[in-house]
Amino acid sequence: MPEPKEGEVVVKATFISVDPYMRGRMTAAKSYVAGFEIDKPLAGGVAGIVVDSKADSLQKGDAVVGFMGWAKYQAVPAKSLRKVDAKTIPMEKHLSSAQYSGLSSWLPIKYIGMPKKGEVAFVNAAAGAVGSCACQLLQIQGLTVVGCAGSPEKIKWLEGLGIKAFNYKDGKFKDLLKKHCPNGIDVAFDNVGGEQMEAILENMNNFGRVICCGMISQYNLKPEDMYGVKNMFHIIKKRLKLQGFIMTDFSAEQKGEAVKELVAWISQKKLITTETVVEGFEKIPEAFAGLFTGKNLGKMLVKV
Incomplete structure (x- = not known):
């Protein structure tokens, strides 16, 4: 176990998050986040317990979440962590719907989507970590929400949340x-991109807003094999707003306020999420690969 320096704590990991965006960090291609370094631990969202401390802000036994390496024990600056109350909501929720998945859906909905009560919203990959949060957060704002997923089990789960859901494998996506x-x-x-983005643009209403969160259908393709959307003229014709985002676009104040809102909705059972938990530190690669074959319902986590 490492020794903490002044201002550091040692964290014992309990849950490690694996996320689709990490695929982009495994290539030499320039992206919005730096690539993983050879011979160094991969990193991502981690929830854990402080087991040693040389920082005034955190004590032994505190539950924390933060961006850390994939390791069972590690020494990190205390200021890089957020202390959480594991009694209010379960620890895994603090790493998923109250943190990365929740923030990645609520912040762009709030500041890019600008939803209005009575509008219609569509979410693809709706049974995934971010998609399932997005569906419910749009519902909370008073919108009618339609979502799609790729299995009968996922459709049933979404319908249980009040989402109007369909299986995108049941026919041509644009017709469905x-x-x-x-x-x-x-x-x-939009979490998928490619052909689904093309169908979305075709079905948008005038002055609609398209939140570009991910393009999971394209991540494993070579640039020359990626799908080229052919109907971008709809952006002009319908006066659409089409915007991507990364989490550093939002201020600490915006994130702090959003976390409080998310924790409240989770506690009130207005935001109901599930996690696919794979047990065992050595199973991280298997869990990560499962993201790209639809193995997860909700957030994919590894229990250490």
Whole structure:
């Protein structure tokens, strides 16, 4: 076990998050986040318990979340961690719906989507970590929400949350989307990109807002094999707002306020999420690969 320096704590990991964006850190291609370094631990969201401290702000036994290496024990600056109350909501929620998944859905919905009560929203990859949060957060704002996923089990789970859901494997996606959104879409939350983005643009209403969160359908493709969206003219014709984001776009104040809102909704059972938990530190690669084959319902976590 490492020894903490002044201002540091040693954290014993309890849950480690694996996320699709990490795929982009495994190539030499320039991206919005630096690539992983050879011969150094990969890093991501980690929840854990402080087991040693040389910092006034955190004590032994405190529950924390933060961006850390994939390691069972590690010494990190206390200022890089957020202390959480594991009695209010379970520890895994602090790493998923009250942190990375929740923030990655609520902040862009709030500041990019600008939802209005009575509008229609569409979310793809709706049973995933971010998608399932986005669906419910849009519902909380008073929107009618349509989502899609890739298995009967996922559709059933979404319908249990009150989401109007369909299986994108049941036919041509553009036909299914039109069928399930007959009055068009005002706010779209896109996690998939490619052919699905093309269908979304075709079904958007005038002055609609498209939140570009991810493009999981394209991550494992070579640049020359990526899908080229052919109907971008809809952006002009319908006066659409199409915007991507990364988490550093939002201020510490915005994130802090959002975390408080998310924790409250989780506590009130207005935001109900699930996690797919893979047990064993050595299973991290298996859990990560499962993200790209639909093995997860909700957030994919590894229990250490």
